[in-house]
Amino acid sequence: xxxxxxxxxxxxxxxxxxxxxxxxxxxxxxxxxxxxxxxxxxxxxxxxxxxxxxxxxxxxxxxxxxxxxxxxxxxxxxxxxxxxxxxxxxxxxxxxxxxxxxxxxxxxxxxx
Amino acid sequence: xxxxxxxxxxxxxxxxxxxxxxxxxxxxxxxxxxxxxxxxxxxxxxxxxxxxxxxxxxxxxxxxxxxxxxxxxxxxxxxxxxxxxxxxxxxxxxxxxxxxxxxxxxxxxxxxx
Numbered sequence: 001x002x003x004x005x006x007x008x009x010x011x012x013x014x015x016x017x018x019x020x021x022x023x024x025x026x027x028x029x030x031x032x033x034x035x036x037x038x039x040x041x042x043x044x045x046x047x048x049x050x051x052x053x054x055x056x057x058x059x060x061x062x063x064x065x066x067x068x069x070x071x072x073x074x075x076x077x078x079x080x081x082x083x084x085x086x087x088x089x090x091x092x093x094x095x096x097x098x099x100x101x102x103x104x105x106x107x108x109x110x111x112x
Numbered sequence: 113x114x115x116x117x118x119x120x121x122x123x124x125x126x127x128x129x130x131x132x133x134x135x136x137x138x139x140x141x142x143x144x145x146x147x148x149x150x151x152x153x154x155x156x157x158x159x160x161x162x163x164x165x166x167x168x169x170x171x172x173x174x175x176x177x178x179x180x181x182x183x184x185x186x187x188x189x190x191x192x193x194x195x196x197x198x199x200x201x202x203x204x205x206x207x208x209x210x211x212x213x214x215x216x217x218x219x220x221x222x223x224x225x
Binding site: 040041043048058092099101102103105 | 217
């Protein structure tokens with residue numbers, strides 16, 4: 001089955017700890033995105049990448065980092081600099097030059 | 113100017129009724145307006161989308177109405193069913209190379225049996 005997988009489903013972070021959220025897609029899409037979702041708010045773009053080894057900051061990139069070493073993978077690291085990391089994190093992908101984005105099932109990050 | 117304002121925040125409709133969710137935008141450069149449906153604990157999925165060259169698009173029980181002059185667009189769900197209970201997000205994007213989506217704040221719809 002083609003699609004986007006995110007792992008883990010739930011993730012717990014301790015104070016001062018960096019954690020990495022996984023996103024893998026087998027749709028052969030060039031573009032990938034990371035969004036953060038908070039209750040009562042829409043999805044906010046953290047980072048996006050249109051091609052391997054290249055990525056751009058979104059609207060709320062501070063405290064996050066990404067890498068794009070492979071077309072199918074776009075991991076997100078939530079660093080200790082992100083003071084309010086508790087949220088639902090969504091990964092998406094799309095064909096470049098097409099607007100439709102396909103979302104993964106999400107990872108819920110909680111702070112201990 | 114990059115915002116998309118969505119209302120209402122929540123909506124309760126009886127089974128068989130019409131659900132209406134509204135969105136407004138400021139940036140006239142937006143040229144793609146999708147609606148996404150999200151069930152609890154899941155990622156959003158594209159429901160229906162429209163471009164500003166048409167005023168209405170219908171897919172089954174779901175219709176987008178688009179008013180370019182008012183910079184507003186809305187989602188109508190006809191014959192609403194309990195299975196439609198979900199959070200709905202409108203969004204907008206500019207057809208440049210990034211295709212970044214700007215999302216509304218979401219509407220939580222509950223359809224009572």
